[in-house]
Amino acid sequence: MGKINIVQAINQALAEEMERDRDVVILGEDVAKDGGVFRVTQGLLDKFGPERVIDTPLSELGIIGAAVGLAAYGIKPVAEIQFMGFIYAGLEQVFSHAARIRSRSRGRYTCPMVVRTPYGIGIKPPELHSESSEALFAQMPGIKVVVPSTPYNAKGLLKSAIRDPDTVIFLEPSRLYRSIKSDVPDGEYTIPLGKAHIHEQGKDITVVAWGTMLHRAADAAEDFDCEIIDLMTLRPYDEETIINSVKKTGRLVIVHEAPRVGGFGAEIAALVAEKAMEYLKAPILRVTAPDAVIPMARLEDHYMPSPESIKKAYRTVMEY
Amino acid sequence: MPINIIEKIEIKYLQIVNEKGEADSSLMPPLSNDEIKKLFETMILARTFNHRALSLQREGRIGTYASIWGQEASQIGSAYALDKDDWIFPSFRESGVFVEKGYPLWMLYRYWAGDERGMQIPEGFYLFPMSVPVGTHVPHATGAAWAMRLKGHRKVAAAYFGDGGSSKGDFYEGMNFAGVFKAPVIFLCQNNQWAISVPRARQTAAKTIAQKAAACGFEGIQVDGNDIFAVYKATKDAVEKAKNGGGPTLIECFTYRLDDHTTSDDASRYRTEEEVEVWKKKEPLIRLRLFMEKKGLWTKQYEDEVSKKAQETVDKEIQKAEAFAAPDPADIVRYTYGELTPRQKRELKEFGWEK
Numbered sequence: 001m002g003k004i005n006i007v008q009a010i011n012q013a014l015a016e017e018m019e020r021d022r023d024v025v026i027l028g029e030d031v032a033k034d035g036g037v038f039r040v041t042q043g044l045l046d047k048f049g050p051e052r053v054i055d056t057p058l059s060e061l062g063i064i065g066a067a068v069g070l071a072a073y074g075i076k077p078v079a080e081i082q083f084m085g086f087i088y089a090g091l092e093q094v095f096s097h098a099a100r101i102r103s104r105s106r107g108r109y110t111c112p113m114v115v116r117t118p119y120g121i122g123i124k125p126p127e128l129h130s131e132s133s134e135a136l137f138a139q140m141p142g143i144k145v146v147v148p149s150t151p152y153n154a155k156g157l158l159k160s161a162i163r164d165p166d167t168v169i170f171l172e173p174s175r176l177y178r179s180i181k182s183d184v185p186d187g188e189y190t191i192p193l194g195k196a197h198i199h200e201q202g203k204d205i206t207v208v209a210w211g212t213m214l215h216r217a218a219d220a221a222e223d224f225d226c227e228i229i230d231l232m233t234l235r236p237y238d239e240e241t242i243i244n245s246v247k248k249t250g251r252l253v254i255v256h257e258a259p260r261v262g263g264f265g266a267e268i269a270a271l272v273a274e275k276a277m278e279y280l281k282a283p284i285l286r287v288t289a290p291d292a293v294i295p296m297a298r299l300e301d302h303y304m305p306s307p308e309s310i311k312k313a314y315r316t317v318m319e320y
Numbered sequence: 321m322p323i324n325i326i327e328k329i330e331i332k333y334l335q336i337v338n339e340k341g342e343a344d345s346s347l348m349p350p351l352s353n354d355e356i357k358k359l360f361e362t363m364i365l366a367r368t369f370n371h372r373a374l375s376l377q378r379e380g381r382i383g384t385y386a387s388i389w390g391q392e393a394s395q396i397g398s399a400y401a402l403d404k405d406d407w408i409f410p411s412f413r414e415s416g417v418f419v420e421k422g423y424p425l426w427m428l429y430r431y432w433a434g435d436e437r438g439m440q441i442p443e444g445f446y447l448f449p450m451s452v453p454v455g456t457h458v459p460h461a462t463g464a465a466w467a468m469r470l471k472g473h474r475k476v477a478a479a480y481f482g483d484g485g486s487s488k489g490d491f492y493e494g495m496n497f498a499g500v501f502k503a504p505v506i507f508l509c510q511n512n513q514w515a516i517s518v519p520r521a522r523q524t525a526a527k528t529i530a531q532k533a534a535a536c537g538f539e540g541i542q543v544d545g546n547d548i549f550a551v552y553k554a555t556k557d558a559v560e561k562a563k564n565g566g567g568p569t570l571i572e573c574f575t576y577r578l579d580d581h582t583t584s585d586d587a588s589r590y591r592t593e594e595e596v597e598v599w600k601k602k603e604p605l606i607r608l609r610l611f612m613e614k615k616g617l618w619t620k621q622y623e624d625e626v627s628k629k630a631q632e633t634v635d636k637e638i639q640k641a642e643a644f645a646a647p648d649p650a651d652i653v654r655y656t657y658g659e660l661t662p663r664q665k666r667e668l669k670e671f672g673w674e675k
Contacts, residue, residue: 025470051470054501056497056500057493057496057497057500059493059496059497061459061489061490061493062459062462062493062494062496062497064459065456065458065459065460065462065463065490065493065494066459066460066462066463066466066494066497067463068459068460068463069409069459069460069461069462069463069464069465069466069467069477070463070464070466070467070470071463072448072460072463072464073407073463073464073467073468073471074467074471075466075467075470075471077463089489092453092456092490093456093459093490096453096456097451097456097457097460101449102655102656102657102658103436103655103656104436104439104449105436105439105440105441105448105449106436106437106439106440106651106655107440107655108439108440108441109441109448109449110658141656142656142657144657164658165657165658165659166657166658194661194662236657236661236662236663236664239662239663240662
């Protein structure tokens with residue numbers, strides 16, 4: 001056991017999977033010599049060599065597109081896109097190819113790859129470095145979408161993602177990279193995709209969040225008896241854990257840092273409305289960013305759901 | 321200070337058999353008479369397949385289809401230069417490539433009839449399902465070729481696309497990666513002069529598509545795409561180079577799409593009959609026929625027999641395609657992931673598809 005941060009946890013997961021499976025390669029911009037702009041892949045070039053830790057041209061479409069071919073042939077690419085705002089150039093490769101090749105070929109070809117990218121606000125970077133467009137990916141059948149929230153689950157989830165037979169979009173909360181530490185066991189472990197984790201047990205309010213917002217939602221719960229669910233996988237997501245919790249608490253608050261309209265919270269709210277309506281004691285509330293483009297550094301604190309706005313939602317459902 | 325020339329780019333054009341069927345024997349690849357006849361017979365089979373596909377579409381028995389008429393030499397000459405275990409990433413206008421590789425024709429008809437099982441590529445074939453979004457499969461060929469290199473396999477990957485596809489970023493980014501990582505890949509561009517209604521001159525101001533390889537640091541060559549020997553030789557040379565560690569090659573097959581873009585198109589809206597007539601005279605089967613006749617390899621009777629056999633083959637394949645059981649609606653869900661998700665398991669029941 002030892003306390004490490006998320007950067008270290010992901011680095012360990014990558015190193016262990018590369019040791020375990022010779023077909024795992026890392027590719028992306030600045031991932032080799034520089035160890036990645038967040039240093040997530042630091043030291044891996046020395047350990048595994050330039051054939052497996054690969055600096056690519058500055059070409060997101062090329063990275064994801066080549067990874068589709070690598071994966072189809074039997075290499076297990078772990079592609080890094082430097083920031084989520086730059087992944088859009090490769091979207092067609094994800095949506096039209098990675099997500100569908102198993103279906104289009106009726107199982108003959110598959111695309112087991114991982115696309116890692118830092119997402120979210122909170123590190124005061126330039127424009128388009130703070131995207132939180134997880135819902136865009138979570139709508140697309142054929143891929144999986146994973147968002148870790150702690151060093152422990154980042155490591156276990158990434159190891160599962162690398163071993164998964166399908167394409168996994170792995171969204172790393174950049175704000176949390178070095179800001180939280182947790183104990184990570186020395187030995188081998190994985191965390192299954194598609195299962196949520198009950199971060200805190202509670203009786204009165206079910207709170208669903210992921211990534212950065214998980215911690216904000218938990219911190220705001222001090223004066224409330226919240227059951228806080230860390231969703232971890234957004235596609236396919238753990239419907240059962242959410243429904244069971246709402247049946248117990250009768251209240252649901254969802255917190256995410258993407259805008260509300262068409263955000264993943266809408267899916268969760270609709271699910272609960274369909275499956276657990278009669279258990280609800282209050283309207284379902286979503287605490288989200290406003291319906292606007294993500295601002296630059298000076299305004300980003302205003303954009304992100306604040307502890308006050310989350311507490312207000314908790315109070316509202318309790319007082320309804 | 322003098323201004324120095326630091327790089328010069330020269331683009332070769334390869335033609336081996338001219339429109340009169342006369343061959344330059346110094347360039348002729350070593351193909352036996354049997355092989356030449358095999359190429360001819362494959363072209364007839366591909367053309368027969370294609371012709372019947374167009375009829376089936378008119379009869380409502382298959383859906384929209386993209387004709388290969390005029391491009392048979394580009395497709396069959398190049399595919400013949402690829403080994404059975406080389407990987408091929410085709411576009412949607414590649415029936416000739418599938419036919420040359422011996423792909424079950426009934427499966428192709430199934431695909432064009434709207435059945436994904438037609439692209440459930442059987443074991444022993446290394447074709448990827450044809451790419452419908454234009455040019456986006458170019459990086460896949462690069463990736464697969466790169467994987468071959470990483471695994472130490474002595475094979476190549478080939479991407480087939482058209483002049484329209486060469487305008488896509490995917491084309492450039494896929495080629496650029498291939499250049500940087502010396503991937504053993506062949507980029508086969510069939511410049512058929514038209515991307516639906518937009519002429520080749522609107523795709524690029526460059527004189528050739530072949531020269532685009534220069535920007536990626538490897539050779540591009542233009543070949544007469546209606547000369548099956550030129551296409552075969554250029555591809556064969558590129559394959560040898562790639563297998564020997566020499567990296568990628570771009571081959572621009574200069575050809576012409578004689579038919580409409582697809583069965584949903586009407587080319588008379590944007591090009592003249594005169595232009596098409598000029599190209600009809602240059603179509604690849606005429607040329608191969610003239611060449612073979614000079615060599616004593618062709619007679620009318622021989623061609624009639626070959627055509628009859630092709631008709632019979634295609635008839636049988638159509639029968640097989642149409643007798644094939646309808647697809648199972650559960651297939652819609654079944655192949656999304658390696659395993660069904662809990663939601664999908666419920667939905668199979670909900671939609672009434674569970675057996």
